[in-house]
Amino acid sequence: MADVAVGVQAYCKLLLHSAKYPHCAVNGVLLAEEGKCKDQKVVRFVDCIPLFHLSLGLAPMLEIALLQIDSYCKSKGYIIAGYYQANENIDDNQLNHVAKTVGKKIQEYFSNACIFMIDNRQVNPDPVSEVYRIYSLKDTSWKEHDKSKRTVEEETIRTATELLKSGAHRKLLDFDNHLDNVKNDWRNPELSDLISRCT
Amino acid sequence: MAQHISWEEARNILRKLRDDQVRDGDIVVKLWEDVLMDASHKLGNELWSVYEQVCVAALDCQRLDIAETCIEALNAKFPNSVRVKRLEGLLLEAESKYERATELYNAILEKDDANMFARKRLVAILKSQKKISDAIDKLNDYLKKFMTDYEAWTELCDLYLSVYDYSNASFCMEELIMSNPHNHLFHQKYADIKYTVGGTENMELARTYYAQAVKLSPNNVRALYGLFLSSTNLAMSSGKGAKDKQLNGKYAAWAADQIRIKYKTQQSEEQMRETKVMESIEKLLESLQAVG
Numbered sequence: 001m002a003d004v005a006v007g008v009q010a011y012c013k014l015l016l017h018s019a020k021y022p023h024c025a026v027n028g029v030l031l032a033e034e035g036k037c038k039d040q041k042v043v044r045f046v047d048c049i050p051l052f053h054l055s056l057g058l059a060p061m062l063e064i065a066l067l068q069i070d071s072y073c074k075s076k077g078y079i080i081a082g083y084y085q086a087n088e089n090i091d092d093n094q095l096n097h098v099a100k101t102v103g104k105k106i107q108e109y110f111s112n113a114c115i116f117m118i119d120n121r122q123v124n125p126d127p128v129s130e131v132y133r134i135y136s137l138k139d140t141s142w143k144e145h146d147k148s149k150r151t152v153e154e155e156t157i158r159t160a161t162e163l164l165k166s167g168a169h170r171k172l173l174d175f176d177n178h179l180d181n182v183k184n185d186w187r188n189p190e191l192s193d194l195i196s197r198c199t
Numbered sequence: 200m201a202q203h204i205s206w207e208e209a210r211n212i213l214r215k216l217r218d219d220q221v222r223d224g225d226i227v228v229k230l231w232e233d234v235l236m237d238a239s240h241k242l243g244n245e246l247w248s249v250y251e252q253v254c255v256a257a258l259d260c261q262r263l264d265i266a267e268t269c270i271e272a273l274n275a276k277f278p279n280s281v282r283v284k285r286l287e288g289l290l291l292e293a294e295s296k297y298e299r300a301t302e303l304y305n306a307i308l309e310k311d312d313a314n315m316f317a318r319k320r321l322v323a324i325l326k327s328q329k330k331i332s333d334a335i336d337k338l339n340d341y342l343k344k345f346m347t348d349y350e351a352w353t354e355l356c357d358l359y360l361s362v363y364d365y366s367n368a369s370f371c372m373e374e375l376i377m378s379n380p381h382n383h384l385f386h387q388k389y390a391d392i393k394y395t396v397g398g399t400e401n402m403e404l405a406r407t408y409y410a411q412a413v414k415l416s417p418n419n420v421r422a423l424y425g426l427f428l429s430s431t432n433l434a435m436s437s438g439k440g441a442k443d444k445q446l447n448g449k450y451a452a453w454a455a456d457q458i459r460i461k462y463k464t465q466q467s468e469e470q471m472r473e474t475k476v477m478e479s480i481e482k483l484l485e486s487l488q489a490v491g
Contacts, residue, residue: 022259023222055388057360059395060405064424067483071475089327097363167225179420183465187474 001136001145002112003042006030008156010048012195013188014116015131015160016169017050018086018123024053027098028174029066029106030082030116031073043112045082049186050174056085056098065175065186072187081110084132086118093117095135095142107137115142125165127157159198168194209234210242210249217252224259227252231265247276254286258293266290281307285316297324315345322354331362349375356388365396383416390425399436405429406450413457420461427454427480434487448487455480 010030017026028050032043051065066080073079083106085099099115107113116132123131130152134145163169171191177184204212209230216223231253235242242249254269270290273283284307291300301324304317311317318341325334338355345351356371372389379385390408393401406429412422433439434447458480462471471477 055357055360055391057363057395058388058391059397060391060425060428061421063428067479068474068476071479071482072473075473075475089329092329179424181465182420182462185470185474 001138001143003149004114004134004145004151005042005044006151006156007044007046008152008159008199009192009195010045011131011152011156012160012163012168013048013050013172013191014084014118015123016163016172016191017053017174018118018120018131019164019169020172020174021053022120022123023088025056025086025088026053026118026174027051027056027083027085027102029069029080030084030114031078032081032110034073034077034079043081043114047078047192048082048084050172050188051186052176053174054176061175061179062102069186079110080106081112082106082114082116084116084118086120086123090120093119093133100142103135103137103142112136114145125161127161130157131160155199159195162198163195204230204234206234206238206241210245213249213252214245217248222259224256227256228260228262228265231256247273251282251286255289258289261293263290263293266293281311281314285320288317288320292320292324292327295327297328300324313344315348318345319351326358331358334358335362347378349379360392365392368392381415383412383419383422386412386415387419387422387425390422390429394425394429399433399438402429402432402436406433406447410450413454417457418461420458423454423458423461427451427458427483430454431483431487451487452484455484 014028014030017028020026028048030045030048032045049065049069052061055061069080083099083102087093087096095115095117099117103113103115113136115135117135118132119129122129130150133147134151135142136145137143168191171188171194173184173186173188173191175186178186212230213227213235215221216227231249235249239246239249250269250273254266254273257263257265257269266286267290270283270286273280273286277283284303288300288303288307291297291303301321304320304324307314307317322334322338322341325331325337335355335358338351338358342348342351342355352371352375356368356375359365359368359371369389369392372385372392375382375385376389386408390405390412393408394405406426409422409425409429412419413426416422430447430450434444434451439447459477462476466476
């Protein structure tokens with residue numbers, strides 16, 4: 001299993017996505033830089049694209065989202081390397097069929113792909129740990145990574161907390177928002193700027 | 200942010216959220232604590248509606264202390280009110296005291312068998328306990344009595360989807376389409392489900408219903424994409440004759456045109472160029488021509 005490092009952009013956006021829709025299940029994909037994954041020892045997630053909060057289990061809009069994001073990634077030198085999901089029920093952080101299916105699909109193109117299952121209880125301004133558990137495909141089943149290994153820097157968690165307190169989750173736009181109005185940009189340029197200014 | 204908002208503004212924002220039935224607990228709680236609470240007597244009779252609104256918002260934000268205060272105030276003003284009982288039930292649910300909440304809702308139903316709120320909360324309790332198949336049974340019972348409750352049909356559809364029971368989920372959408380034939384969202388969701396199940400027959404159904412959704416609401420981008428994808432799929436499937444493939448290719452090209460217009464009129468050039476949206480669609484269209 002490769003080690004995992006999550007950048008500040010990726011960490012903040014996935015956290016803010018689940019904070020924006022506390023009563024919904026949400027999901028999205030994490031991006032890594034293509035050239036830097038060659039050595040295979042550490043997968044570095046540099047950004048993430050929030051996808052849906054309305055309906056996670058249906059295929060067509062997911063296909064469209066992945067099609068667009070794939071074209072975007074190719075032009076920027078990124079690859080889709082991970083998937084995150086927060087379930088609807090606050091105490092449910094199980095890896096379900098949807099997560100496994102999408103995870104498997106991503107894994108076919110990137111062998112070190114990871115699934116991040118969000119622990120809803122940690123989506124608050126005083127988290128006691130990182131906000132997710134990470135799984136990788138080993139042989140035929142998804143195995144959880146060693147929980148004691150940190151994937152983000154202390155600074156990143158502080159930044160995420162600051163953003164959460166200031167209500168930055170209201171600025172986050174996901175692919176569902178984009179489909180409601182195509183003007184809404186799933187790259188979140190405005191929020192990305194805000195995150196870089198906070199660090 | 201709330202510090203800069205005047206008392207009147209805060210009151211008006213809460214009013215608007217109540218009227219539009221927006222679920223935004225965070226804002227409501229902030230406005231209440233930072234602006235309204237200290238001069239709540241100025242609200243007059245509106246105070247009671249505000250208490251109810253703030254109570255539900257506080258429960259959404261796990262601020263059980265605020266919720267309790269609201270319920271106490273309402274109980275003092277309206278003893279034995281069923282509407283206040285509802286809030287007490289919600290508080291018990293938020294504290295995960297599901298047995299006591301169930302008892303409370305059952306007591307409401309003993310007095311008033313047609314209380315839809317209590318019945319639906321009983322379903323919600325099962326759902327929070329992850330007893331999905333029990334929740335499905337209970338909601339089906341409810342729908343036998345209240346057949347026209349379209350929110351309940353939507354919820355039942357989503358419950359079925361959460362256990363990947365696509366045929367029953369489709370049935371719920373069929374009910375909704377029959378009672379609301381002009382709602383494009385129901386056509387689109389039905390098509391989404393059929394597309395997900397897959398196979399030529401379902402793909403054709405999906406295309407038909409996406410087309411109907413687009414006809415009812417030309418601004419439904421999801422339906423346009425759905426129409427594009429399902430036609431593309433059919434144009435590429437092997438079991439079809441040449442003429443059929445050609446027709447589906449035409450549908451796909453039409454949908455792609457409509458999508459292009461949407462993006463051109465609503466997105467900036469920079470955004471379109473950077474997100475590569477049209478490139479990804481054109482690539483699929485080209486692969487169609489290669490096959491056709």
